[in-house]
Amino acid sequence: MASDQTQLIHGLxxxxxxxxxxTAFGMVATRxxxxxxxxxxxxSAFLAASAFLVGFSRGSIHLVALGAITIGAKVIxxxxxxxRTLPGDLYERREIDQVINIPSSLLLVLLLAIAAEFxxxxxxxxxxxxxxHVNLPIGLAGILIxxxxxxxxxxxxxxxxxxxxxxxxxxxxxxxIAPDLxxxxxxxxxxxxxLIAVVIGVLTRDITRTIGTTEAAxxxxxxxxxxxxx
Amino acid sequence: MALMIAVALPLLAALLCWxxxxxxxxxxxxxxxxxxxxxxxxxxxxxxxAHGQIIGIPDWFEADGLSALVILLVxxxxxxxxxxxxxxxxxxxxxxxxxxxxxxxxxxxxxxxxVVPAFASPNLVWVGVELVTLFxxxxxxxxxxxxxxxxxxxxxxxxIMGAPISFLGFLALYWAYHLGGGGTMETWQSLxxxxxxxxxNQLKFAFLLVFIGFGAxxxxxxxxxxxxxxxxxxxxxVCAVLSGIKTSIPLYAILRLLSIxxxxxxxxxGNWMVVIGLVSVAIAAFLLLQVRDYKRMFAYSTVExxxxxxxxAGFATHASAYSAVAQMMNxxxxxxLCFYTAGLVLMALETRQINQVRGLFRISPFAGGALLLCSLxxxxxxxxxxxxxxxxxxxxxxKSGHVAAVIILAILIVIAFVAIFLQVNSMLFGExxxxxxxxxxxxxSRTAIIIAAAPIVVLGVYIPGPxxxxxxxxxxxxxxx
Numbered sequence: 001m002a003s004d005q006t007q008l009i010h011g012l013x014x015x016x017x018x019x020x021x022x023t024a025f026g027m028v029a030t031r032x033x034x035x036x037x038x039x040x041x042x043x044s045a046f047l048a049a050s051a052f053l054v055g056f057s058r059g060s061i062h063l064v065a066l067g068a069i070t071i072g073a074k075v076i077x078x079x080x081x082x083x084r085t086l087p088g089d090l091y092e093r094r095e096i097d098q099v100i101n102i103p104s105s106l107l108l109v110l111l112l113a114i115a116a117e118f119x120x121x122x123x124x125x126x127x128x129x130x131x132x133h134v135n136l137p138i139g140l141a142g143i144l145i146x147x148x149x150x151x152x153x154x155x156x157x158x159x160x161x162x163x164x165x166x167x168x169x170x171x172x173x174x175x176x177i178a179p180d181l182x183x184x185x186x187x188x189x190x191x192x193x194x195l196i197a198v199v200i201g202v203l204t205r206d207i208t209r210t211i212g213t214t215e216a217a218x219x220x221x222x223x224x225x226x227x228x229x230x
Numbered sequence: 231m232a233l234m235i236a237v238a239l240p241l242l243a244a245l246l247c248w249x250x251x252x253x254x255x256x257x258x259x260x261x262x263x264x265x266x267x268x269x270x271x272x273x274x275x276x277x278x279x280a281h282g283q284i285i286g287i288p289d290w291f292e293a294d295g296l297s298a299l300v301i302l303l304v305x306x307x308x309x310x311x312x313x314x315x316x317x318x319x320x321x322x323x324x325x326x327x328x329x330x331x332x333x334x335x336x337x338x339x340x341x342x343x344x345v346v347p348a349f350a351s352p353n354l355v356w357v358g359v360e361l362v363t364l365f366x367x368x369x370x371x372x373x374x375x376x377x378x379x380x381x382x383x384x385x386x387x388x389x390i391m392g393a394p395i396s397f398l399g400f401l402a403l404y405w406a407y408h409l410g411g412g413g414t415m416e417t418w419q420s421l422x423x424x425x426x427x428x429x430x431n432q433l434k435f436a437f438l439l440v441f442i443g444f445g446a447x448x449x450x451x452x453x454x455x456x457x458x459x460x461x462x463x464x465x466x467x468v469c470a471v472l473s474g475i476k477t478s479i480p481l482y483a484i485l486r487l488l489s490i491x492x493x494x495x496x497x498x499x500g501n502w503m504v505v506i507g508l509v510s511v512a513i514a515a516f517l518l519l520q521v522r523d524y525k526r527m528f529a530y531s532t533v534e535x536x537x538x539x540x541x542x543a544g545f546a547t548h549a550s551a552y553s554a555v556a557q558m559m560n561x562x563x564x565x566x567l568c569f570y571t572a573g574l575v576l577m578a579l580e581t582r583q584i585n586q587v588r589g590l591f592r593i594s595p596f597a598g599g600a601l602l603l604c605s606l607x608x609x610x611x612x613x614x615x616x617x618x619x620x621x622x623x624x625x626x627x628x629k630s631g632h633v634a635a636v637i638i639l640a641i642l643i644v645i646a647f648v649a650i651f652l653q654v655n656s657m658l659f660g661e662x663x664x665x666x667x668x669x670x671x672x673x674x675s676r677t678a679i680i681i682a683a684a685p686i687v688v689l690g691v692y693i694p695g696p697x698x699x700x701x702x703x704x705x706x707x708x709x710x711x
Contacts, residue, residue: 122431123402126409143394150391159387166394174401181404182415185353189397192360196390199364203371203386207379 044074139173233286236270244337295703317672396443406432430496444480461529466573474566489709503544510537518649550626
C-alpha cells in the first residue's frame with residue numbers, strides 16, 4: 001500500500017516537474033510583459049506543489065514550509081509589490097523586443113534543457129532517489145532557461161522575471177538535494193528574494209523617470225573606447 | 231559579545247538615520263557608530279588572537295582568524311569612508327534632502343559587509359552576500375543621473391544573475407555535506423572537518439556554481455564588465471567601499487570554499503584557480519593601458535588584484551595562503567585610499583577624464599601628493615605593502631612549482647605597473663591645462679586621507695606582531711599544506 005502511495009506521489013512530482021519546465025518554455029515564448037509574469041506565477045505554484053508532495057512523502061515539515069513560503073513570496077507578494085512600485089504602462093500589455101526570434105529561442109532553450117540533463121548525469125547516478133533524478137536536471141534547466149531569457153530580452157521587467165525564474169529553478173533543484181535546511185535559512189532566503197524584486201523594481205522606476213525607457217538596449221553610454229597610447 | 235556589537239552598531243546607525251528627528255545629524259551618527267564597530271572589531275581580533283576564535287551565538291555567529299581579519303578590514307575601510315563622505319557628500323550637486331537616504335543605505339551596506347564574515351553557516355553567508363549586492367546597487371544608482379542608473383542596472387543584472395546559481399551551489403554543498411555523513415549544523419568548521427569524506431563530484435559541482443555566482447560579484451573576468459562602470463559612477467566614498475572591500479567579500483566566501491575543496495583529496499582545482507586568476511590579471515592589465523577615466527583606472531586595478539589573490543590561493547600552499555591574505559588586506563586599505571584621492575581630484579577639477587587633468591601638483595599639492603603616494607602603493611612599488619605581498623606571492627608560487635604561472639604573473643604585474651604610472655604621470659606633471667582655481671578640499675576628506683595613508687606607509691616597512699599573527703591564523707583557515 002505504502003509503496004503505491006509513494007509511486008503516486010513520485011508520479012505527481014514528475015508531472016509538476018514537467019509543468020515547471022513547460023512554464024519556463026512558456027516564458028520564453030510569450031511576447032507580452034503580463035504574459036511572462038503570469039507564466040512565472042504559475043511556475044511558482046507548481047514549484048510549491050512539488051515541495052508539498054516531496055515534503056509529504058518524506059515527512060519533512062521543512063519542505064511544506066518551503067512550499068508555503070514560495071506561495072507567499074512568489075505567487076502573492078512579488079507580483080503585488082511589482083504592481084505597486086511600477087507605473088501601470090510598464091506592467092501591462094507591452095510587447096517585448098528579443099535579440100533572437102521566438103522559434104529559434106525555443107530551439108536554443110530546448111538544447112539548454114538537454115544540456116542540463118547531461119551536466120548533472122554523474123551527480124544523479126550516485127543516488128537512487130527518484131526525486132533527485134527528476135528535480136535536479138529540471139531545476140538546472142530552469143536556471144539555464146532563466147539566464148537565457150535574461151540575456152535575450154532587453155526590457156527591465158522580463159529581465160527581472162528571468163532572475164526570479166532562475167531562483168525558481170534553484171529552489172526546485174534544491175528541494176530534492178537539501179530537504180532539511182534550517183528554517184531560519186529558508187526564511188532569510190525568501191526575504192532575500194523579495195528584496196531582490198523590490199530593489200530591481202525601485203531601480204526600474206528610477207530609470208523610467210530619468211531616462212524615459214526601460215529598454216536596456218538603449219543604455220550603452222559607459223564603455224571603453226579603444227585608443228592608441230599617446 | 232563584541233561580535234554582536236560589531237554587527238549591531240551599523241544596523242542601529244541605519245535605523246537612527248531613518249528616524250526623522252535624527253536626520254540632521256546623519257553624518258555624526260554614522261561616523262560614531264562605525265567607529266564603535268571598528269573598536270569592537272579590534273576587541274574581536276584581540277580575543278581571536280588569545281583564544282583562536284570568538285563565539286557570538288554558537289553555530290550562527292562565530293569568527294576565527296580569517297573572519298576577524300575581514301571584519302577588521304571592513305570596519306576600518308567603512309569608518310574612514312564615512313568620515314570622507316562628510317565633506318564629499320555636501321560638496322557639489324547632491325540634494326541635501328536625500329542625504330539621510332544615502333547614509334541609511336550606506337549603514338545597511340556596512341552591516342551586510344560585516345555580517346558575512348561573522349556568519350558561521352554557508353547558507354547565511356549566501357544571504358549576506360546577496361544583501362551586500364542589493365545595497366551596493368542602490369548606492370551606485372544614488373545620484374540618479376542616466377549614467378549612474380545605467381551602471382546600477384548593468385551591475386544589477388550581472389551580479390543578481392549570479393544569485394540563483396550560487397544558491398544552488400550552496401544547496402549542493404549541503405548535499406555533499408550530508409552524503410559525507412555530516413551532522414545537523416552545517417558551519418564552515420564542520421564542513422572543513424568532513425571535507426575528506428564528501429563525494430568529490432558533488433563538491434566540485436557546488437564549488438563551480440558558487441564560483442560562477444560569486445566570481446561575478448567580485449569582478450573576476452570575464453564577468454567583470456559591470457565593475458568599472460559601477461565603481462566609476464557611484465559617489466566616491468561608496469566607490470572606496472565597493473572597490474576596497476565589497477569585492478573582497480564574495481572572494482572571502484570563494485576562498486573558504488576553495489580551502490574545503492582543496493582539503494578533499496580527489497578534487498584538484500588549484501591549477502584552475504591559477505589560470506582563471508591569471509586571465510583576470512591579464513585582461514585588467516591591458517585595459518589599464520587604454521583607460522581614459524581615472525576612476526575606471528582604479529576599478530580595473532581592482533579586477534587585477536582580485537585575480538592576483540585568486541592566483542595566490544590557487545597555489546595552495548601555506549605560504550601562498552598567507553600572501554593571499556596579506557594581498558587582500560593590503561589591497562583593501564590601499565585601494566580605498568586611491569578612491570579618496572580620486573574623489574579629491576574630482577572635487578577640484580570636476581572631470582573624470584585623465585587627459586583633462588594636467589599639472590595636478592601645481593593646482594593642489596595635497597591632492598597631487600596623495601595621488602602619487604596611492605598610485606605608487608597600488609601599483610606595487612617597493613616601500614609599500616602591496617610590493618611585499620606580491621613579492622611573497624611570486625616566491626610562494628616558485629616554491630610550489632608553478633614556474634610558468636609565476637613568470638606570466640610577474641610580467642602582467644609589471645605591465646599594470648607601467649600602465650598605472652604612465653596614466654598618473656600625465657595627470658601629475660606639466661602645465662595646468664585650464665586656469666583652475668585651487669579648490670580647497672573639505673577638512674573631513676583631508677583627515678580621512680591622512681588616516682587612510684598612515685597604515686600604508688607603516689605596513690610597508692614594519693608589520694606589527696599582532697597583525698602578523700592574525701594573518702598567520704587566517705592563512706591557517708585557508709588551508710594549504
